[in-house]
Amino acid sequence: MSDQARPGDWVQIHRVVLPPGERAPQVPPDTQAVPLEMWVKGFLLGAAGPGETASVRTVTGRVLEGRLVGIWPAPGHDFGAPVPELMTVGGEVRARLAQGGGDANRG
Amino acid sequence: MGRDLSYAGVMGRRNEIMLKAVGIDYRTYSTGVLAFDYEALMAEAGDVQEIRRIQRETHVGDTPLWELGNITRLVRTLAPPGKGARIFVKDEAANPSGSFKARRAALSVYNAARKGYPGVSAATSGNYGAAVASQAAMRSVGCIIIQEVFDSRGIGQPEIVEKGRACEAYGAEVVQLTVGPELFYVFLVTLEETGYFNASLYTPYSVAGIETLGYELAEQMVAREGRPPDVVVVTHAGGGNVTGTARGLRKAGATATQVVGVSVDLTGLHMASDRDFNRKSFTTGHTGFGIPFATWPDRADVPRNAARPLRYLDRLVLVTQGEVFYVTELLAQLEGIERGPAGNTSLAAAIVLAQELDRDRIVVVQETEYTGAGKHPWAQLTFSCKNGITVERGDPADNAPGRRIVLPEDPAQLRVKEFPLDNIRRSYLRNALSQAGDRRLTPEDYRFLADEIGQDEDQVRSLLKEAAASEAN
Ligand SMILES: Cc1ncc(COP(=O)(O)O)c(C=O)c1O
Numbered sequence: 070m071s072d073q074a075r076p077g078d079w080v081q082i083h084r085v086v087l088p089p090g091e092r093a094p095q096v097p098p099d100t101q102a103v104p105l106e107m108w109v110k111g112f113l114l115g116a117a118g119p120g121e122t123a124s125v126r127t128v129t130g131r132v133l134e135g136r137l138v139g140i141w142p143a144p145g146h147d148f149g150a151p152v153p154e155l156m157t158v159g160g161e162v163r164a165r166l167a168q169g170g171g172d173a174n175r176g
Numbered sequence: 177m178g179r180d181l182s183y184a185g186v187m188g189r190r191n192e193i194m195l196k197a198v199g200i201d202y203r204t205y206s207t208g209v210l211a212f213d214y215e216a217l218m219a220e221a222g223d224v225q226e227i228r229r230i231q232r233e234t235h236v237g238d239t240p241l242w243e244l245g246n247i248t249r250l251v252r253t254l255a256p257p258g259k260g261a262r263i264f265v266k267d268e269a270a271n272p273s274g275s276f277k278a279r280r281a282a283l284s285v286y287n288a289a290r291k292g293y294p295g296v297s298a299a300t301s302g303n304y305g306a307a308v309a310s311q312a313a314m315r316s317v318g319c320i321i322i323q324e325v326f327d328s329r330g331i332g333q334p335e336i337v338e339k340g341r342a343c344e345a346y347g348a349e350v351v352q353l354t355v356g357p358e359l360f361y362v363f364l365v366t367l368e369e370t371g372y373f374n375a376s377l378y379t380p381y382s383v384a385g386i387e388t389l390g391y392e393l394a395e396q397m398v399a400r401e402g403r404p405p406d407v408v409v410v411t412h413a414g415g416g417n418v419t420g421t422a423r424g425l426r427k428a429g430a431t432a433t434q435v436v437g438v439s440v441d442l443t444g445l446h447m448a449s450d451r452d453f454n455r456k457s458f459t460t461g462h463t464g465f466g467i468p469f470a471t472w473p474d475r476a477d478v479p480r481n482a483a484r485p486l487r488y489l490d491r492l493v494l495v496t497q498g499e500v501f502y503v504t505e506l507l508a509q510l511e512g513i514e515r516g517p518a519g520n521t522s523l524a525a526a527i528v529l530a531q532e533l534d535r536d537r538i539v540v541v542q543e544t545e546y547t548g549a550g551k552h553p554w555a556q557l558t559f560s561c562k563n564g565i566t567v568e569r570g571d572p573a574d575n576a577p578g579r580r581i582v583l584p585e586d587p588a589q590l591r592v593k594e595f596p597l598d599n600i601r602r603s604y605l606r607n608a609l610s611q612a613g614d615r616r617l618t619p620e621d622y623r624f625l626a627d628e629i630g631q632d633e634d635q636v637r638s639l640l641k642e643a644a645a646s647e648a649n
Contacts, residue, residue, distance in 0.1 A: 086353070086362060087183060091183060093356065093361075095448070096358075096448050097446055097448055099449055099450045099451045100356055100449060103328035103354070103450055104328075105356050105358050105362075106326070106328075106330075107351060107353050107354075107362065108352040109349070109352070110349075127349040128347060128349050129295060129318040129320055129349045130318070131349070144337055144338075144340070144341045144549075145337065146332070146334045146338055146341070146550035146555065147550070148549050148555050149334075149552065149554035149555035149556070149557065149558030149559065150554060150558050152553060152557045152567065154557075154567055154569050155505050155553060155554075158502065158506070158509065159508075161586075162509065162510060162587060165253055165587070166246065166249055166250060166253070166510070168253075
């Protein structure tokens with residue numbers, strides 16, 4: 070992400086909402102030690118480079134400011150990899166049904 | 177303007193902000209120290225027929241009810257002779273946003289639009305976000321969804337990342353946060369700034385919206401089999417699903433139907449812990465929400481939670497993550513219905529409970545949810561492995577939340593663990609006592625507490641005594 074983003078690009082900005090010392094009192098120690106961070110996406114207002122302060126207009130029309138961290142960002146999630154422990158389950162239960170025993174007689 | 181935007185400042189304005197953002201003055205429903213008129217509060221949402229009409233305007237509800245013939249056959253290979261009830265599923269994934277949450281969102285967004293709010297907002301990392309976004313798209317109001325998604329390494333829960341994507345697909349703004357209950361603070365700031373309606377999961381609108389699920393289900397079963405189901409199993413987290421479904425069943429006359437709540441056992445994982453966050457392989461339908469919300473519903477984002485599951489639960493059972501992934505595979509491979517894992521939590525229990533019942537009995541799994549990237553056994557288990565969790569075949573009894581996920585070697589290994597309702601009732605009453613503080617409970621409070629825990633007043637008094645005694649220790 071070395072390129073400058075242009076006005077109107079769909080970008081993601083990042084901001085620290087609460088730094089470590091200011092977290093809610095009921096939060097456990099591991100969470101107390103880290104900031105509460107926020108990410109929002111919108112259309113870039115003005116030009117900005119990665120890591121620079123940028124403003125966006127979100128789809129609801131709000132104007133929000135933060136550090137530019139993504140340009141046309143992809144969600145990144147997927148279906149994962151095939152899980153070996155699950156691959157044989159279908160065959161196993163079909164074989165069990167084929168052996169009979171469990172007739173589906175209604176009532 | 178100089179509004180105080182500090183954490184303490186905003187939290188101090190919480191009641192004022194919520195009154196504006198929900199449009200319900202909860203104080204008018206108080207009838208005692210603790211007591212409030214629950215039925216009068218629920219009446220804010222309208223009756224079942226009115227709600228159905230509103231939901232049909234935006235294509236919500238009227239989902240199919242299917243018999244799972246092959247899974248029933250499988251159950252009968254496991255059950256003692258004469259046992260093995262018939263299992264049905266209500267395919268809630270057929271709702272516009274892919275889950276029963278569309279029913280909850282429908283009334284909230286309808287009321288927000290009718291009352292002239294410029295938009296709706298909800299604090300949710302679940303299917304509810306997509307539901308609100310989808311309904312907001314249909315009624316042409318703005319929508320902001322606030323999610324807890326990432327740990328401090330910036331690694332997102334795949335299920336939640338997918339739900340965020342879905343919200344954006346419906347045209348909503350998505351605010352993504354790292355772990356922590358201060359999400360509520362961000363939510364309050366957003367409501368105050370935008371003047372949006374709080375489409376909370378816990379208003380009467382949201383919970384009454386689920387009554388149509390129970391109502392339809394009873395109607396469909398009566399039309400098909402001439403009688404309501406014997407048992408309805410309900411995936412349980414915040415309690416709306418149990419509450420709304422049970423209320424709808426009763427309103428349809430299915431008063432003898434047993435309502436069984438089912439949660440995935442995540443005992444030991446802390447919900448607000450940065451480290452534990454991504455050691456969960458499920459983000460809803462689990463004990464991390466299910467138990468706290470049953471023992472004290474009013475921890476919600478509105479002063480009085482309309483979801484009060486302890487009033488309606490006949491039984492609560494736990495299953496493990498591995499068992500739910502396994503039955504998700506069974507549903508796809510034996511029935512040809514591929515759906516998301518979280519919605520199949522109650523299916524895992526149904527397969528076990530059906531083995532206890534005679535063959536002419538009927539068990540209904542009251543929902544499914546959509547599946548997709550991130551919300552899928554492969555996605556969730558791949559993520560588990562990346563976070564150092566062992567995935568193996570074996571006896572699900574060896575499951576260890578946050579450390580080991582065990583996929584059964586054989587369907588005979590599927591089990592449920594009873595969660596004694598009396599434990600929840602005692603905790604509920606302990607919480608109630610601490611809320612009351614020095615104030616003396618009125619006769620109305622005793623009646624209310626009896627309704628709250630689904631028992632009579634004598635039982636309340638005896639459990640209160642036990643609770644007070646254990647407090648003193
Ligand atoms: C698919 C699915 N099932 C069940 C539930 C549990 O519903 P509730 O939180 O009302 O108990 C949820 C909500 O988190 C869900 O998304």
